[in-house]
Amino acid sequence: MNHTNRRASLGIIMIVIGILFLLDNLHVIDFSIPRYLFTWQMILVVIGIFQFATGNQRGGVILISLGVIFWIPDYFDISFRQYWPVFLIAIGLSFFFKSRTGKLRQNTDSDQIDHLAVLGGTNQTINSKKFAGGKITSIFGGVELDLRQSSLEEGQAMIDCFVTFGAVKLFVPDDWVVNYEATTVFGGYKDKRAHKPTEYFGNVLTVKGLVLFGGVELIS
Numbered sequence: 219m220n221h222t223n224r225r226a227s228l229g230i231i232m233i234v235i236g237i238l239f240l241l242d243n244l245h246v247i248d249f250s251i252p253r254y255l256f257t258w259q260m261i262l263v264v265i266g267i268f269q270f271a272t273g274n275q276r277g278g279v280i281l282i283s284l285g286v287i288f289w290i291p292d293y294f295d296i297s298f299r300q301y302w303p304v305f306l307i308a309i310g311l312s313f314f315f316k317s318r319t320g321k322l323r324q325n326t327d328s329d330q331i332d333h334l335a336v337l338g339g340t341n342q343t344i345n346s347k348k349f350a351g352g353k354i355t356s357i358f359g360g361v362e363l364d365l366r367q368s369s370l371e372e373g374q375a376m377i378d379c380f381v382t383f384g385a386v387k388l389f390v391p392d393d394w395v396v397n398y399e400a401t402t403v404f405g406g407y408k409d410k411r412a413h414k415p416t417e418y419f420g421n422v423l424t425v426k427g428l429v430l431f432g433g434v435e436l437i438s
Contacts, residue, residue, distance in 0.1 A: 259289035262382075265430060269380060277355040277380045280336055284357070329371065335359030335384060344368045351375035351423075356384030356432065364389040366438075370421040377425050381405065381432035390423060392438045397424040405429040411438040 241247045262285030270278025287304055290296065331352035333340055339360040348371040354361050356379075366389050379386055379400055390396060392413040400407070407429070425434065 257289070257292075259285045259292070261285075262288070265382060269428070277334075277357065280355075280357055281382065331363065331377075333361050333363065335361045349375055351377045353377070354379045354381070354386055354427075356381045356386055358383045360385045360387070362387045362389070365423075366391055370394075370423065373420060374422050375424070377423065377427075379425060379427035379429060379434060381428070381434065382430045384432045386432075386434045387437060388425075388435070389437050391421070393420055395420070395422045396436055397422065398434070400425055400427045400429050400434065402429040404431045406433040407435075408433070409436040411436055413438070 238247070262281050266278045266281030266283075266285060268278075269281060291301055328344070329346045329348050329350050331342070331344065331354070333342070333352070333354040333356075335356045337358050339362070341362045341364075343364040345367050347369045349365065349368045350371045354363070354377060361384075363386070377388075388396075390411070392411055393415055395415050396409065398407050398409075
């Protein structure tokens, strides 16, 4: 599913849910949901399923897992003293994913990125002269990507971001045009560069994806 279809699908889902709640408040229909389906843990699971279905399998699995991990103690007779090793396992899995995808490197001349930050942060400088974009997944974590020493392949590149309860900082040259096209829900986007070119010449970087309870910043 491409970015346009993903945004349209998310919009349709939100519209339908809003209409159902509105009709229930107006006593037109009886629309009620079990309490366990309206929790922040279930929101994580739903977002994870949506991400998995739209191509971000890794981010989707992580979100679903976190939702289930935080949901279990509320509905089973388990104390935190019994349950705390699960959090240790989750942190260990995040380090495993980082090591598998090379996220611990600080500098690289790779032409594409595939960043993952879960319950932690990553920091990387790209030196590629043919940077083609890639993916950034930030879940309860932060990503800092320095592109000031790089150039874009054929003058254009796209970064697909999935940010939830996290932050992404992109350090980009002042002469780059940046198109921010990500769907942002309860999040924010700031371009803190002193110079913000708008004409489409030279390098054009497009930022797409989903930013939920998180933020994306551009810094020169």
